Amino acid sequence: MQGRYSRQELFSPVGKKGQKKLQEKHVLLIGAGALGTGNAEALVRAGVGRLTIIDRDYVEESNLQRQQLYSEEDARLAIPKAVAAKRRLTAINSAVRIHAEVIDASYAALLEWAKEADLIIDATDNYETRLMINDVAHQLGVPWIYGACTGSHGMVFVVLPGQTPCLRCLWEKGAVGSGHTCDTAGIISPAATHVISYQVTEAMKILVEDWQALNGRLIMFDLWKNMHKEINVGKVKRSTCPTCGESPVYPHLSSENLTKTAVLCGRDTVQIRPAKPGEVNLPALEQTFARQGYSVKRNPYMVTIHFSPHRLVVFYDGRVLVHGTNDEAEAKKYYARLFG
């Protein structure tokens, strides 16, 4: 397609040279919610060479207010976000190589995909995953862009391994969220789009290798309260940091290979991830529970079983979402019923 990127090439910091670089780069995007869909759409329209999207969830009606790639039909059919995003992105720009993975972001999975990436973009909603991205990025020396939003508030910071402080440094200083608060404050879409604008702009600077242009500060804003500030956090970097310090141990490396139970913030849902992902026979699972009289639904990616008052969603890799509870022990009982 001729002239597709002409306006972007006219912008001198990109130019034809920058555009060519952009088309040779691979971005790993973790999360396909509000931040993920916005980042993905902008980068795909900008003509990035390759985009890998990792997301563990499926589209629900309450996502449509801000998650810009999804439709009512995606929600009605409960299509995994990574799959629905890929479909829409391919329609937008068929020249971009898009790969979508419907998985929970484990250390092993991140490491595998990040090895081939020039940049990682954080579009998650929790600090456990962000600290894991932080470890993987430092282990491999790949830059990554932290982004977070809630209510009308947002934050962005570019982490350059070996240069800037890392997220753990900021987190331990209390400069970014504590990671233990389950956020139910809601969100307005401009808070997400504002974070996306900063993330995509910093991403483009990295991808066209205009390192001088990077912002370098921790960006914070609250659109409703008319607040914007940028904080110089250079001094926060610690030489004893287990991720970016002199003798890194990458703390998230050692927490792998366990069955992981996680309460999903503000969702009244517990996720259980098996220690070893293995393929589940979804049609067989559907049959077993349908025969026992339960209400069961299946699409190519997952089976939904109603154990009233709870709803269980089983993905093909063995991961299970137990909706209707925040109690991990209760969720584990249901999990045992599935595979027991």
Ligand SMILES: [Zn+2]
């Ligand atoms: Zn650090």
